[in-house]
Amino acid sequence: xxxxxxxxxxxxxxxxxxxxxxxxxxxxxxxxxxxxxxxxxxxxxxxxxxxxxxxxxxxxxxxxxxxxxxxxxxxxxxxxxxxxxxxxxxxxxxxxxxxxxxxxxxxxxxxxxxxxxxxxxxxxxxxxxxxxxxxxxxxxxxxxxxxxxxxxxxxxxxxxxxxxxxxxxxxxxxxxxxxxxxxxxxxxxxxxxxxxxxxxxxxxxxxxxxxxxxxxxxxxxxxxxxxxxxxxxxxxxxxxxxxxxxxxxxxxxxxxxxxxxxxxxxxxxxxxxxxxxxxxxxxxxxxxxxxxxxxxxxxxxxxxxxxxxxxxxxxxxxxxxxxxxxxxxxxxxxxxxxxxxxxxxxxxxxxxxxxxxxxxxxxxxxxxxxxxxxxxxxxxxxxxxxxxxxxxxxxxxxxxxxxxxxx
Numbered sequence: 001x002x003x004x005x006x007x008x009x010x011x012x013x014x015x016x017x018x019x020x021x022x023x024x025x026x027x028x029x030x031x032x033x034x035x036x037x038x039x040x041x042x043x044x045x046x047x048x049x050x051x052x053x054x055x056x057x058x059x060x061x062x063x064x065x066x067x068x069x070x071x072x073x074x075x076x077x078x079x080x081x082x083x084x085x086x087x088x089x090x091x092x093x094x095x096x097x098x099x100x101x102x103x104x105x106x107x108x109x110x111x112x113x114x115x116x117x118x119x120x121x122x123x124x125x126x127x128x129x130x131x132x133x134x135x136x137x138x139x140x141x142x143x144x145x146x147x148x149x150x151x152x153x154x155x156x157x158x159x160x161x162x163x164x165x166x167x168x169x170x171x172x173x174x175x176x177x178x179x180x181x182x183x184x185x186x187x188x189x190x191x192x193x194x195x196x197x198x199x200x201x202x203x204x205x206x207x208x209x210x211x212x213x214x215x216x217x218x219x220x221x222x223x224x225x226x227x228x229x230x231x232x233x234x235x236x237x238x239x240x241x242x243x244x245x246x247x248x249x250x251x252x253x254x255x256x257x258x259x260x261x262x263x264x265x266x267x268x269x270x271x272x273x274x275x276x277x278x279x280x281x282x283x284x285x286x287x288x289x290x291x292x293x294x295x296x297x298x299x300x301x302x303x304x305x306x307x308x309x310x311x312x313x314x315x316x317x318x319x320x321x322x323x324x325x326x327x328x329x330x331x332x333x334x335x336x337x338x339x340x341x342x343x344x345x346x347x348x349x350x351x352x353x354x355x356x357x358x359x360x361x362x363x364x365x366x367x368x369x370x371x372x373x374x375x376x377x378x379x380x381x382x383x384x385x386x387x388x389x390x391x392x393x394x395x396x397x398x399x400x401x402x403x404x405x406x407x
Contacts (some may be wrong), residue, residue, distance in 0.1 A: 001121070001129040001186065004035060005267040007046035007232025010086065012059040015256065015289075015314065016344045026286040027252050028066045032073075034281065039075050041129065042121050045191030046232030046249070047084025047137055052089060061182060071102035078121050078249040083108040083136040084192040084232055086152070106218065107134040110142055110166065114173040114401035120181065125357070130271065133170045133189040133226075137233075138163055152389050164221040171223040186227040186271045188248060194233055194238050195219055209330045223356065227276065228269050237265040244297065246277055252283045257316040257345075260289035286315040295321035296331065305333045312340040370399055 011024050035043060049063065065220040070079050081104065083089050089108035096106040105119045128140055132171065143162030144155065158257060178185045197218040219241040222229055229246040236259075237250030249267050254260055264283040269276065290313040292302045299317055315336070319328055328348050336343060374395050 001040075001272070002038065002040050002268065002270040003042040003044055003121075003130070003188070004031075004038075004040045005044050005046065005228075005230040005247065005249045005269060006031070006252060007192070007230070007249050008048045008084070008235055008255075009045070010048055010051040010251065010253070010255060011063055013051035013253075013255065014053040018314075018344060020181070020253070020287070021062070021251050023286045024059075024062060027283065028062065032066065032069055034266070035070075035076050036073065036184055040076040040268070041076065041123075042080065043070065043076055044188070044190060044230050045079070045081045046084045046190045046209055046230045048232055048251075049080050049081060049084070049092070050087055053084065053088035055091075059352060060365065064067055067099065067102070067104050070216075071104065077124065078119075079104040079192070080119055080121075080132055080134050081106045082134050082190050082192060082232075084251045085137045087137070092333065098154075104132065105132075107136050109136060110138065114166075114169040115177075118174045118177055128183075128185055129399040130186045130188055131174045131178050132169070133174050133179075133187065135167065135170055135191050137187065137192040138166060140397065141400075147376045152393070156394070160217060160221065163217055167191075168181070171225060175225065184274060186276070188230060188269075189222065189227045190230045190232075191222075192232045193217055195231070205404050208230070219243070222246070227271070228278075230267075232343075235259060243277065251399055253286065254289055255290050260291055289316070290314070291316045293318040293320060294322070295319075296325060296328075300335050303332075303339075303341065306341055307336070307339040310340070314344045316345045316347075317343060318349060319361075320349050323369075371396065 009024070009027075013020055014074050016307055028168065034040070034091065055063070055301065067079065070076050081092065083092050087108065091108070092106050093108035096108070099106055105372065107117055107119075110117065117134050117136075119134050120128050121130045121132060123129050140159060144158045148152075150158075167189070171187065175185055184216060194216045196218050227245065229240065231240065231246070231248045234248045235251040235255055236248070240246035240248070247267055250262075251259070252266060254264065257319055264285075265280045268279040268281055270279075290306065290309060290311075291300075292299050292315060294302075296319065303315075317332060319325070325331060325348075329346060332343060332346060371392065374392070378391065383391065398404050
């Protein structure tokens with residue numbers, strides 16, 4: 001039994017307003033070829049399939065076109081998809097009955113019966129090969145009861161207990177199915193959350209899922225009987241608590257310039273004769289991203305190096321020199337002229353703060369999340385540090401309700 005663990009595709013994501021459709025298309029083509037070459041039996045996608053709750057029609061076509069290719073594959077027999085915090089549970093769940101006929105199993109939200117999140121993977125003869133605990137992103141209100149006058153510590157305690165309880169119940173249901181099937185079946189669990197000690201990078205777009213100290217949950221919430229844990233949410237590929245079989249696959253495409261030099265991976269896992277083999281596979285770079293920071297001379301020199309190499313990189317340029325160039329944009333535009341380089345962002349750190357706010361208001365907002373904007377409002381209102389956690393938590397709940405009412 002061989003499966004492939006991936007997550008955080010963020011289909012539809014843009015970079016400073018520029019489409020990345022070609023990158024996502026190239027990635028899915030590469031992924032399909034890898035699955036065929038490696039003879040992968042099942043594909044597991046651990047959340048954040050889309051970047052927004054309502055993706056555009058072109059992005060939807062890309063997603064369903066890929067699932068169609070998987071359904072026609074003579075190699076891959078199953079696809080298991082769980083929702084992430086960027087995904088709309090109802091949007092993902094809407095075609096689940098139809099997709100199930102194609103052996104594509106979608107779990108957008110949790111229900112009353114933990115067995116609804118248990119998927120048995122079978123070979124072409126119908127023999128069970130593995131059991132999957134397909135746990136989606138667990139929303140705060142789905143797993144935590146709210147009492148009047150609760151402190152943040154009490155809310156956080158209930159949250160962590162709710163996450164642990166849900167995984168315990170789903171894994172118990174999976175164990176029942178495993179006993180019914182008989183024989184050794186690997187138990188694979190999925191999840192979309194932030195574990196303690198997890199690594200992120202600047203500008204990766206990873207949103208806080210839970211406000212408070214328990215946004216980063218301990219690996220102890222996962223039952224010991226799990227043979228492989230396929231996690232999503234963090235974009236840096238990494239192991240959890242140093243354990244080889246507890247992993248984040250990371251995002252396959254750099255979400256921002258902060259991830260430009262980061263190795264991107266998917267994870268191949270094979271169970272054979274009771275043995276487990278884990279092999280990270282590097283994802284090719286489909287669009288070079290280059291962050292250049294320095295004086296004007298240093299920036300121009302690097303641009304000329306890229307031009308000489310025939311690079312087609314997208315550039316994020318940050319000027320940090322002491323001088324104040326009269327027309328920095330024109331100078332940079334002239335430097336890249338005649339090349340395939342494209343400037344996606346230009347930041348002049350020497351411009352006065354008030355001028356930056358006026359000239360780059362749209363750009364700054366574009367790079368900020370709703371929580372970032374709200375935090376700035378708290379700064380402007382000089383709200384005390386003691387009140388901030390409660391207000392941020394309440395604002396996150398309002399955002400969640402708004403997104404769900406829309407979809």
